[in-house]
Amino acid sequence: METVLALLTGTMVAGSVFLMLGKNLVRFIFGLMLASNAVNLLIFAAGRPDTSRPPLIPQGSLQPVAAVANSLPQALILTAIVIGFALLAFIFILFLRAYQQLGTVDTEAMTNSESGNQDTAPSERPRP
Amino acid sequence: MNGLLVAPIIVPFAAAALALLGRRRPLFQHVSALTVAAIHLVAGGWLLYQVHHQGIAVLHVGGWPAPFGIALVADHLSALMVLITGVVYGAVVVYSRAEISADDIRRGYYPLLHILVGGISGAFLTGDLFNLYVWFEVMLMASFALLVLGRTRAQIKGGVTYVVINLFATLLFLTGLGMVYGMTGTLNMAHLHLKLRAVADPGQVAAVSVLFLTAFGIKSGLFPLFFWLPASYHTPPVAVSAIFSGLLTKVGVYALIRTFTLIFPFGSSGLQELVLAAAALTMITGVLGAAAQSDIRRILSFHIISQVGYMVLGLGLFTPLALAGAVFYLLHHIVVKANLFLISGLIRQRGGSFALKRIGGMYARGLLALLFFIPAFSLAGFPPLSGFWAKMILIRSSLDSGQFVLAGVAAAVGLLTVYSMTKIWNEAFWKPMPTTETAIVQNRVSVWMTAPVVALVLLTVCIGFWPEPFVQLARTAAEELLDPMAYVYTVVGEMR
Numbered sequence: 001m002e003t004v005l006a007l008l009t010g011t012m013v014a015g016s017v018f019l020m021l022g023k024n025l026v027r028f029i030f031g032l033m034l035a036s037n038a039v040n041l042l043i044f045a046a047g048r049p050d051t052s053r054p055p056l057i058p059q060g061s062l063q064p065v066a067a068v069a070n071s072l073p074q075a076l077i078l079t080a081i082v083i084g085f086a087l088l089a090f091i092f093i094l095f096l097r098a099y100q101q102l103g104t105v106d107t108e109a110m111t112n113s114e115s116g117n118q119d120t121a122p123s124e125r126p127r128p
Numbered sequence: 129m130n131g132l133l134v135a136p137i138i139v140p141f142a143a144a145a146l147a148l149l150g151r152r153r154p155l156f157q158h159v160s161a162l163t164v165a166a167i168h169l170v171a172g173g174w175l176l177y178q179v180h181h182q183g184i185a186v187l188h189v190g191g192w193p194a195p196f197g198i199a200l201v202a203d204h205l206s207a208l209m210v211l212i213t214g215v216v217y218g219a220v221v222v223y224s225r226a227e228i229s230a231d232d233i234r235r236g237y238y239p240l241l242h243i244l245v246g247g248i249s250g251a252f253l254t255g256d257l258f259n260l261y262v263w264f265e266v267m268l269m270a271s272f273a274l275l276v277l278g279r280t281r282a283q284i285k286g287g288v289t290y291v292v293i294n295l296f297a298t299l300l301f302l303t304g305l306g307m308v309y310g311m312t313g314t315l316n317m318a319h320l321h322l323k324l325r326a327v328a329d330p331g332q333v334a335a336v337s338v339l340f341l342t343a344f345g346i347k348s349g350l351f352p353l354f355f356w357l358p359a360s361y362h363t364p365p366v367a368v369s370a371i372f373s374g375l376l377t378k379v380g381v382y383a384l385i386r387t388f389t390l391i392f393p394f395g396s397s398g399l400q401e402l403v404l405a406a407a408a409l410t411m412i413t414g415v416l417g418a419a420a421q422s423d424i425r426r427i428l429s430f431h432i433i434s435q436v437g438y439m440v441l442g443l444g445l446f447t448p449l450a451l452a453g454a455v456f457y458l459l460h461h462i463v464v465k466a467n468l469f470l471i472s473g474l475i476r477q478r479g480g481s482f483a484l485k486r487i488g489g490m491y492a493r494g495l496l497a498l499l500f501f502i503p504a505f506s507l508a509g510f511p512p513l514s515g516f517w518a519k520m521i522l523i524r525s526s527l528d529s530g531q532f533v534l535a536g537v538a539a540a541v542g543l544l545t546v547y548s549m550t551k552i553w554n555e556a557f558w559k560p561m562p563t564t565e566t567a568i569v570q571n572r573v574s575v576w577m578t579a580p581v582v583a584l585v586l587l588t589v590c591i592g593f594w595p596e597p598f599v600q601l602a603r604t605a606a607e608e609l610l611d612p613m614a615y616v617y618t619v620v621g622e623m624r
Contacts, residue, residue: 020296025288032295039302046310073309076258080302083265090272091291097276098284110285 005045012038025095025105032091036084040077047073132178133187133200133253135171136210139164140217140246147238157238158225164242165221168249169214176207180601184608184618186255194255194620195316201255203615204605205455209252209382212459215587216374216466217245219580223470224367226574232277232365240277244270244371251379255619257305257315257391260383264301264347268294271376274368275360286360293356297346304339308391311336318619320391321612337392337399344387348380350440351410354433358417361432362425362482366473369425373432374466378458381439385454389609394446403444408537411437415544424472424482424556427548428465431507434541435461441538442522445529451606453521456599460514460591464503467584471500474581475556477573484552489561495578497557502585504549506592509542514591517599 012034019031047070055068099105143164150156179185179202187200202210220241228237247267254260272294276287309315311332312323327333346353357377361369394400414434421427439461442454472482474496479487491497506513509520519542526535591598608615 028292032299035299036302039299039306042303043306043309046306048310076306076309079258079262083262086269087265087295090269091295094272094276094284094287094291097279098288101279101281101284107288110288 001049002045005041005049009038009041009045012041023107025098025107029088029091029095033088036080040080043073043077043080130185130187132171132175133185133202134189136168136175136214136249137200137246137253139167139171140242140249144239144242144246147242148236151234151236154230154233157233158221161221161224161238161242162218165214165218168245169211169218172207172211172214175202176204176211176601178202179204179207180604184615186618195314195319198259199255199316199318199619200253201318201615201619202253203608204601205382205385205609206252208455208459208601208605209378210249212462213245213248213252213375215584216371216462219466219470219584220367220371222580223370223473223577226576227367227473228365235277237274237277240270240274241368241371244274248375248379252382255317257308257317257320261298261301261305264298264379264383267376267379268298271372275364275372277368278364280363283363286363289356290360293346293353297343300339300346301343304336304343307336307339316620317386317390318612318616321393321616322620324391333392334399337387340387340392341384341399341403344380344383345406346380348377348384348440349410349433349436350380350406351413351433351437354410354414354436357433358421358426358429361429362423366469366476370466370469370473373428373469374462377432377436378439378462381436381443381454381458384440385443385451385609388443389451390612390615393612394444400444400446403440404531404534407437407441407444408534409437410434410440411537411541415541415548418548419544419551422484422555424475424484424552425469427552428468428472431545431548432465434545435465435507437541438519438522438538441526441534445522445525445531445534446610447525447529448603448606448610449521449528450525451609452599452602453518453525455602455605456521456595457518459598459602460506460518460588463584463587463591464506464515467503467581467588468500468507470577470581470584471496471503474499474573474577477577479556479561484555486562487556488559490557496573499578499581499585500553500557503588504552505546506588508545508549510546512592514588514595516592517595521599 016031016035016038019027019034049069051067051069053066053068055064055071057064095105102110104110143160146160147157184201184203188194189198189200244267247263247270250263251260251267254263272287272291275290276283308320311327312320314320314323324333349357361372388394411434414430414437418427418430421430439454439457442450442457475487475490476482478490478493478496481487502513506515509515519538523535523538526538
């Protein structure tokens with residue numbers, strides 16, 4: 001089980017690095033999604049997924065009688081998924097806005113499009 | 129008393145909720161923000177008082193004992209950082225009254241600011257690695273939104289760089305955290321201090337600690353991972369860039385200090401040399417980058433980087449005096465740097481621009497010249513201002529450790545900082561006002577903007593003339609960091 005998870009995580013990280021290194025922002029988002037899922041899998045694997053028995057304590061005893069699954073990694077992953085989802089929603093909107101304002105999703109074109117002129121303008125923000 | 133530990137976290141979040149309720153009433157938002165910043169400051173002061181007199185404070189949230197539950201811990205370093213956060217928070221909230229436009233307030237400036245401060249305080253106080261990750265995310269989320277609030281092209285462009293690199297850093301942090309959990313089965317920092325010693329393979333521990341070094345290095349703007357910072361910090365409103373410059377990279381530095389004293393103490397791993405080299409290169413590249421800039425806020429942004437180098441130098445030397453120097457430098461730098469950004473806003477009000485080419489003749493405004501002069505030359509390390517003592521402690525401790533090259537670099541970078549500050553001084557203050565310029569020049573600067581600057585300047589002067597209490601606090605913090613057994617014992621108690 002752990003071998004499979006390790007291979008899967010490695011493949012996902014490789015794919016995500018490939019996507020993130022491209023200069024297209026849309027590719028970057030997909031790379032980021034893949035990478036965050038890979039990290040979630042890594043946390044899951046770190047929790048020793050030897051058994052799938054639910055961590056329930058039978059009535060009358062104070063601790064589980066047999067080996068049970070470790071539930072903490074799942075709690076951590078759940079938190080990471082929720083946070084990751086919020087960040088993803090934000091980053092989609094930000095990149096959409098960047099595309100609308102700068103007219104491109106190519107990071108190189110973005111850098112070249114306006115080096116300096118916008119930053120040194122006398123009033124950067126429209127003052128009310 | 130330990131229940132008070134949640135105050136610096138809960139209070140800003142309550143304020144955020146309150147500010148959202150009164151979204152259409154700027155005055156209500158401002159008054160509530162002022163009140164909350166005052167409460168935050170008092171809570172920080174009280175926390176430091178308690179920690180100083182009664183030792184490290186710990187709160188097991190929800191009554192779950194460590195290492196099972198999440199612990200909030202305040203030692204000297206945490207308490208000092210929370211207090212200084214309160215100082216900057218207060219200054220920025222006052223400043224925002226005159227600087228933040230009605231549009232930005234309608235878009236939720238105040239709630240975001242409160243959430244940002246809540247996240248920062250949480251990061252300083254938590255004793256749990258996963259909880260630290262959550263606070264980082266809270267903080268990042270608020271900072272992303274604050275950065276692009278004005279929706280200008282420059283902001284969006286800087287925002288993309290900032291968001292991308294910070295999300296990547298967070299992923300590295302999460303990876304390291306998962307691996308640490310896999311090796312030890314715990315995420316409580318104090319418990320990790322004990323458990324990681326027992327890990328059989330030191331290579332594994334060293335590999336994971338590099339993940340943490342990289343993640344926090346990106347957050348704090350360490351060489352060669354700093355490029356996102358000057359790309360974004362000059363774009364938002366002045367109040368926002370002031371709180372970013374004062375606190376955000378410093379949370380990264382705090383996390384580095386905490387990680388490499390408590391979780392992975394330097395020693396066997398070869399990381400110490402790496403950190404020292406990175407610190408030296410950070411100082412040099414930051415200050416050289418600043419020399420090439422001609423926009424006040426860009427110059428100041430590059431100086432954040434070079435100053436972070438000094439703090440990391442203190443961590444890398446890893447002696448009691450050096451760590452005390454790093455803590456003292458943090459305190460001095462947060463006040464001075466946030467203040468310089470606030471002052472850049474005053475200069476813009478008077479001269480109409482941040483670009484040095486477009487402004488001049490500010491020497492006629494005596495007060496403004498004085499207000500700039502003190503923090504600028506404190507940053508450069510002129511005696512008897514606060515930066516002098518900070519630099520002196522660090523250079524002295526480098527010499528004590530036999531690191532003569534590093535001491536030389538630190539001194540030389542101080543000189544180059546003088547060059548940058550003199551450049552701003554010459555261009556903005558001495559040079560006559562360019563006649564071609566017909567920018568909107570306001571003759572009156574709101575007292576809301578001047579008052580926090582004056583207060584922070586007075587604080588700088590105070591630290592400069594009476595450094596003794598601050599140095600003492602920094603030394604106590606350094607002792608706690610170098611001998612974490614008291615911290616560990618307070619948090620996990622007998623169960624070792």
